[in-house]
Amino acid sequence: MRRDDRDDPFDEFFRELERMMNDVMGAGGDVHIEQSGADYGADLHLDVHETDEAVRVVADVPGVDKDAIDLKCDGEVLTIKAAADQRDYGERVRLPAHVDEHSANATYNNGILEVSFTRSEDASDISLD
Template sequence: MRRDDRDEPFDDLFREIERMMNEMMNGADANVNFDSPGGPGSPGDNGFGTDTHVDIHDTDDEIRVVADLPGVEKDNIELECDGKTLTISASSEHREYDERVSLPRRVNEHTASATYNNGVLEVIFEPAEKSSGISLE
């Protein structure tokens, strides 16, 4: 016996939501089925998109970088900064993160502090002192 689509009035809505979620999670590959092998939720798939979510908050006193690194242990995070760019390298069982974050202005990387709690990395920088002009004699 064939199922009549009129029996399930929300099927179209649920299919559209699933299509949009697949598109969001897998970029251009929007035809992945959640129930198929190799689809989202299968072993080897972490269920996250290809980009790390990073927010930058710039105030007069500090520059705060907040990055989501789900599933990463604190010991598997490496941070480097050259004053203009913060590099976040991290790894989990299912994913490698390698993000270069351009900072909105030059920072003093020697005064940076970082915390990691429940998959959220927070790095705080003091702004670099403005360089002084050099007078000619």
């Protein structure tokens, strides 16, 4: 007995999946990623962890050389830019607490970027004379 593909409940799903894969792979089989013209590139997957003493940002930045990562912080926002052969990454992360940007410690290992800061006081006491 011959199977009729029109009765396959997953047939439409697999056709759509194949169409999307062909769109992504392009004619030459290479993945093509189009940038939207924004100041920053592809979004990063990242997590922000906060304790009473520190703030830590962990981001997935695969396929990037360590020297191609640019980090900037003003105490409230961490800006991450990174360039790889196939794509550019960029993200501005509003930190959950004010940090001492000079206390930054960054590591990059196997595509994982980790940046940690010491929390600073949100406000300073002002003494009256």
